[in-house]
Amino acid sequence: MAPTESKRRRMPRAERERQMITVAEEIFAERGYQASSMDEIADRVGVSKPMIYEYFGSKEGLLVACIRAARADLLAATTASVEGLTSAEDALRGGLEAFFGFIDSHRRSWALLRQEAAVAGQAAMDEIEEIRRQQAQVNAALFAAYLPDLPEHDLEAYGEVVVGACERLATWYVGREDVRRERAAAIIMRMVWHGLSTSTHGDR
Amino acid sequence: MAPTESKRRRMPRAERERQMITVAEEIFAERGYQASSMDEIADRVGVSKPMIYEYFGSKEGLLVACIRAARADLLAATTASVEGLTSAEDALRGGLEAFFGFIDSHRRSWALLRQEAAVAGQAAMDEIEEIRRQQAQVNAALFAAYLPDLPEHDLEAYGEVVVGACERLATWYVGREDVRRERAAAIIMRMVWHGLSTSTHGDR
DNA sequence: CCGCTACCTTACTCGGAGTAGGTTACTTCC
DNA sequence: GGAAGTAACCTACTCCGAGTAAGGTAGCGG
Numbered sequence: 001m002a003p004t005e006s007k008r009r010r011m012p013r014a015e016r017e018r019q020m021i022t023v024a025e026e027i028f029a030e031r032g033y034q035a036s037s038m039d040e041i042a043d044r045v046g047v048s049k050p051m052i053y054e055y056f057g058s059k060e061g062l063l064v065a066c067i068r069a070a071r072a073d074l075l076a077a078t079t080a081s082v083e084g085l086t087s088a089e090d091a092l093r094g095g096l097e098a099f100f101g102f103i104d105s106h107r108r109s110w111a112l113l114r115q116e117a118a119v120a121g122q123a124a125m126d127e128i129e130e131i132r133r134q135q136a137q138v139n140a141a142l143f144a145a146y147l148p149d150l151p152e153h154d155l156e157a158y159g160e161v162v163v164g165a166c167e168r169l170a171t172w173y174v175g176r177e178d179v180r181r182e183r184a185a186a187i188i189m190r191m192v193w194h195g196l197s198t199s200t201h202g203d204r
Numbered sequence: 205m206a207p208t209e210s211k212r213r214r215m216p217r218a219e220r221e222r223q224m225i226t227v228a229e230e231i232f233a234e235r236g237y238q239a240s241s242m243d244e245i246a247d248r249v250g251v252s253k254p255m256i257y258e259y260f261g262s263k264e265g266l267l268v269a270c271i272r273a274a275r276a277d278l279l280a281a282t283t284a285s286v287e288g289l290t291s292a293e294d295a296l297r298g299g300l301e302a303f304f305g306f307i308d309s310h311r312r313s314w315a316l317l318r319q320e321a322a323v324a325g326q327a328a329m330d331e332i333e334e335i336r337r338q339q340a341q342v343n344a345a346l347f348a349a350y351l352p353d354l355p356e357h358d359l360e361a362y363g364e365v366v367v368g369a370c371e372r373l374a375t376w377y378v379g380r381e382d383v384r385r386e387r388a389a390a391i392i393m394r395m396v397w398h399g400l401s402t403s404t405h406g407d408r
Numbered sequence: 409c410c411g412c413t414a415c416c417t418t419a420c421t422c423g424g425a426g427t428a429g430g431t432t433a434c435t436t437c438c
Numbered sequence: 439g440g441a442a443g444t445a446a447c448c449t450a451c452t453c454c455g456a457g458t459a460a461g462g463t464a465g466c467g468g
């Protein structure tokens with residue numbers, strides 16, 4: 001008797017939740033949200049399905065938890081990088097480099113954010129949209145503070161453009177091992193910063 | 205007898221397929237891909253479920269067909285707009301304005317492209333990715349032809365950035381009725397064109 | 409020891425994707 | 439006109455996975 005490990009460990013809720021999120025990230029990334037089954041996630045965690053429902057409510061709830069975790073990581077990485085940088089240009093470049101650094105070390109989370117959000121319905125989409133909106137507003141504030149010539153009516157739009165540019169360039173970036181994050185950041189800087197700061201301000 | 209419409213019309217395949225795609229676009233846009241059932245689509249078309257499977261193979265296949273239709277519309281709109289424009293700047297601006305014009309008149313298709321792709325798995329994602337790749341390469345070619353100072357190693361990246369910028373700005377755009385498409389295009393032009401063409405070319 | 413709570417289970421229901429196999433109406437050729 | 443062939447269409451299933459009901463078991467304060 002006494003199989004090598006007969007009794008599965010009992011865990012406090014917080015720890016179990018973290019473990020479930022980790023496993024869910026893996027499986028969602030492997031199979032995609034749609035093709036992932038809650039049974040498989042439960043199996044790999046070593047627990048039964050109703051536990052996950054107890055803690056996260058639904059499959060979409062579990063995905064939302066994964067997205068929130070990724071967002072927290074991203075936010076931590078970017079805000080930490082801006083510490084101590086004083087000029088707006090340095091701050092923007094620093095933030096961009098941190099962003100691409102995050103991509104390097106969290107490909108799994110990134111795929112989740114980019115690809116698996118729409119699947120689940122409004123809650124997950126809203127969660128992702130919230131990240132973008134947050135980032136766009138940070139950018140807009142930066143522009144407002146350092147580029148007073150810009151028409152303020154469009155500041156929001158410029159912020160959005162930067163977010164879109166980063167998101168898309170990141171997809172290109174993950175497919176090219178030979179590109180370092182400084183270079184990716186420089187590409188964005190060139191278009192965004194250079195294009196805005198050398199303003200002919202006569203568009204209107 | 206002869207009730208007002210007792211016998212549902214029998215249709216040739218091509219026509220029925222078009223009708224199915226139209227209905228599917230509606231329902232996917234209403235409920236989201238996940239929450240849409242094939243039974244409901246079949247009902248609203250006025251046909252039984254196996255017909256849809258006969259023609260499109262799977263739920264994802266139906267979505268892919270919708271995406272392809274939207275892509276064709278988008279391509280037609282943008283290429284038509286560039287007719288007769290000679291300078292690169294005019295061509296880019298014309299393409300951008302056509303793009304935002306497409307958003308105006310096809311909100312439904314746009315939502316489909318943006319939000320419902322990831323749901324279905326690889327085939328639908330690939331279909332969307334293909335649109336982006338195509339557009340990015342068009343942009344890159346434009347830059348290559350008219351901005352020879354740019355490092356060609358990065359042309360692809362610049363193309364991607366523009367695609368990302370457009371995609372994101374479009375989301376902002378649909379939420380703001382007061383912004384006309386010329387203005388949206390001008391915002392992109394300012395960052396992209398201006399940022400690239402006034403090149404200090406010393407980044408490297 | 410008693411009971412209370414938090415962690416965890418087995419064993420279901422139910423809805424929707426996808427299918428097997430047959431039926432009906434239109435066309436074509438004699 | 440009628441037989442033969444085929445394209446459009448249906449009913450009636452299977453099966454899988456999300457979500458649930460109802461109940462066990464370990465630790466802990468009294």
